[in-house]
Amino acid sequence: MERMKMHSRDNVAANVEAVGLLFPNALTEVMQDGKAVQAIDFDVLRQELSREIVEGREERYAFTWPDKRQSILAANAPIAMALRPIVEDSVGRDGTAGAFDSENLYIEGDNLDVLKLLQETYLGKVKMIYIDPPYNTGNDAFVYDDDFAMEGVDFVSANVPYDEHGNMVYDFKKNLDSNGRFHTDWLNMIYPRLKVAKSLLAEDGVIFISIDDNEQENLKKVCNELFGEQNFVATLIWEKVHTRKNSAINFSSSHEYVLCYAKVRRNSIKDNRGWKRNLLPRENTDSYTNPDMDPKGPWKADPITAHNYYAADYTITKPNGEVICRPQDRYWAYSEASIRRFIEDNSILWGEGRSMPMVKRYLCDVQNGLVPVTLFKREFAGDTSQAKRQIDELFSECRGIFDYTKSVDLMYRLAQISLNPGDIVLDFFSGSATTAHAVMQLNAEDGGSRKFIMVQLPEVTDEKSEAYRAGYRNICEIGKERIRRAGAKIAAEAGEKAARLDRGFRCLRLDTSNMTDVYYAPDAVTQDGLFAQVxxxxxxxxxxxxxxxxxxxxxxxxxxxxxxxxxxxxxxxxxxxxxxxxxxxxxxxxxxxxxxxxxxxxxxxxxxxxxxxxxxxxxxxxxxxxxxxxxxxxxx
Structure with missing residues (x-):
């Protein structure tokens, strides 16, 4: 029987294999720990790419920062870690505590390590990624002490400290704006995570990243490099507040950004490749009526002219023989061929006297929906005050349990635009699990079976916070409880429509490998140690x-x-x-x-x-x- 590898995907080995398929003559072997392993002969590869390669100190366009190479290494290095099921924290599809039958996942642990473990299994399977990473405001806490210095195939787990409850302890350090590596540390945090996350996206997948002005410029450059500038879709503007702060020194900030990149961006309506956004449903169709019993159904009258130039200039002959031209300050909204078709279909409202004709716009022609716009106003996607009300309603006994949560409406709109009923959405900066809340809400409304994967570092709550006083010792405990409560609330409100709703999750926790050191490095075990490791x-x-x-x-x-x-x-x-x-x-x-x-x-x-x-x-x-x-x- 073949032995299982029991470690995450080795991206360097995968890249060597991919280069070898294109340039087999660049493949060579080197000795590593007494074994021959495949490698790339870069001298041969340079010869194959001699017209494109940039040598020496020749000036070039590049986005770089200190330790960027270390960030690439961090993304590519395999790890010997494991995800352990926590059945007692899990919730079944029907809300039963301790059941393990849900198709949703809630994973506790450093998201870089978790993404690596998911990389092979979920490679190209995630339709939408949303993240709300630290904005680097000058007081954010990151985890920096990850060790990516493992070489070759030495996957022996590092010595990870545990607390009295048996949980892994993460070393948080605040990234103060007085730090000389202020932007560098943030880039070193975000780059490897996005690099690994990209591999999880399906070919028709999309990623949304919330950010503000502190790192928006750098984040866009990182995404251009990792996802390709040609796959940039839009910068969405989310109106996060509706009040003006007159105490502001310069401007009162009222918005945040959501960067949108497709794995492959479509370049035309007829392009069948890549991400295809959904249309937004029309929520108000009361203006469509059918007073003349038109066989095509309800309609409303639209102007036949517009301010912008659309088609060639022409004249229209009314049934009474009157010939009309376009008004002096307006243009025809349709081509002459379209007008002829409307006349043949009896879709023109000629009006009385010298009035300008109108055209019937039928509900059946437009009910597929509306193209989303890049300005997400608060009436459309909620705001921060609404987000606070939403979580306070769920935790009524502990108001103020979580600061700076996103609105369910914002997540709902992104999911509505991006996801089809059976798709997978991933949020690896899960926070209070707003994304899971929105996905369950959308599934309850249309009967969909969208699945979520939430990943969150178990960051401890401040002892002075409302969350700590209520018994929540880390952010993961808040996120899991929110999913439980939101699922119950949605199911109660939806009634029979939510009969098949999956409102649970399988809880897993990142830990060291299940295997002892001898599994990964049997040659390193001495005869004395062999008997101790039965x-x-x-x-x-x-x-x-x-x-x-x-x-x-x-x-x-x-x-x-x-x-x-x-x-x-x-x-x-x-x-x-x-x-x-x-x-x-x-x-x-x-x-x-x-x-x-x-x-x-x-x-x-x-x-x-x-x-x-x-x-x-x-x-x-x-x-x-x-x-x-x-x-x-x-x-x-």
Whole structure:
């Protein structure tokens, strides 16, 4: 059986492979830790790209900052970490506490590490990403002490400190504006996260990033580099407040930005590639009536002229024989061919006397919706005061539980524009989980099955805050509770429409790898240490922990169905209706192996120490060869 790798995607190896496909003559081998590994001969590659390569100190356009190369390394370096299921914090599809059947995910941990773990499984599967990262206002707290200095294939986990509750401790440092690396530290934080996140986007996917004037310029340059300037869609303006601050020194700030980039931007209506935005529904159609019982249905009268020049100048002959020209200060709104078609279809309202004709605009021709505009006014997408009311209504016993949350309406509009009923949305600066709230609201209204993935660092709450006094020790606890309460509220208000609404989430927490050091570096174990490591799985890890890491390793969505079955007295995990059958118990007999093989799964996974005896181990391959030779067998 082939051993599973049990670490995140190695982007450097993937890039070497991609370059090798284009330029196989640039592939070479180098010795690393006594092993030959593939590498790129850059001298050969320069020869292949000699017309484009920029050598030496020749001036060029570039956006750079100190440690940019380290940021690229941080994005590409693989990690040996794991996501552990927290069943007691999870919520089922119907709101049942402690159930693990939801297709939504809530993940606690450093979002860079989490994105790397999700990278292979969710590669190209996320339709929309929204993030509300720190704005670098001069008092933001970042986590800087990530160690990306691992070399080669040494994936041994670092020594991570834990608190008294067994949770990983993150070292936060405030990025004060007096810091000489003020912009550098922010760029080093955001760049690798966006670089990894891009790989999760589907080809028809889109990313929205909230920001203000502190880093908007730098963020746009980063996105131009990572997503491509040609894939910039728009800078949305969100009207965040409606009051004027007369105490402002210069201007009273009333807006924030939302940068929008497509994975692939469409260049025309007929272009079938890339992100296709949805039209906004028409919310007021009362002005459309049908007083003349027109067979095409309700209509309203529209002017036949406009201020802007649209078509060639021509004359129109009314049924009474009168020939009319366009008014001196206006132009025809339609081409002459269109007017002739309207006349043939009886869609012109000629009026009486010398009045100017009008054209019928039918509801059936326009009901598909409206093109969204880049100005998101507060009446359309809410504002900060509304956002505060929304979360205070959910936490009525603890008003002021979360500062600076985004409006549900803003997230709702972005989802409405970008997502179709079965799509996945990712928010890896989840905060109070506003995005999850909006997705559930949209699903309840149209019966959709959109799925969310929320990722949030368990940043501790201030001991003087309302949240701390209410018993919420970190931001993740607030976010999870908001989803619980918002889901219950939406379901109650929607009634039968929400019968199929998934208002739960599977909770997972970032931790060190489930595997001991010997799994990743068996050559480094001495004879004395060999007897101390009788198992390559850490003693505190459960079969459920191993299952989640196995699913990530094999590229199986973490939202897949999981059923625990008993086979010959052993626990077997049935994932995605038999796609994966995994058994991590000890003393696995021929009877267990036979029962699994007879069900012909695509993947079958066991622990290295699973087999009951040498006989069972010897018979393993023979049993699968007999009953299911196509099954891919893996061991960890």
């Amino acid at each position: 198992d390559n799985v850490k003693a505190d890890r459960t079969p459920e922990d191993l299952l989640v890491q196995t699913m990530l390793d094999l590229g199986i969505l973490l939202s897949s169905s999981i059923v625990v079955e008993e086979v010959a007295g052993r626990r077997v995990f049935n994932v995605a209706d038999g796609f994966l059958l995994a058994c991590f118990d000890r003393d696995v007999t021929d009877e267990v192996v036979t029962a699994i093989a007879q069900r012909r799964p695509y993947y079958a996974v066991f622990r290295d120490a699973s087999m009951a005896d040498d006989s069972a181990l010897t018979n393993f391959d023979q049993l699968f060869a007999a009953y299911s030779p196509a099954t891919v067998r893996r061991v960890l």
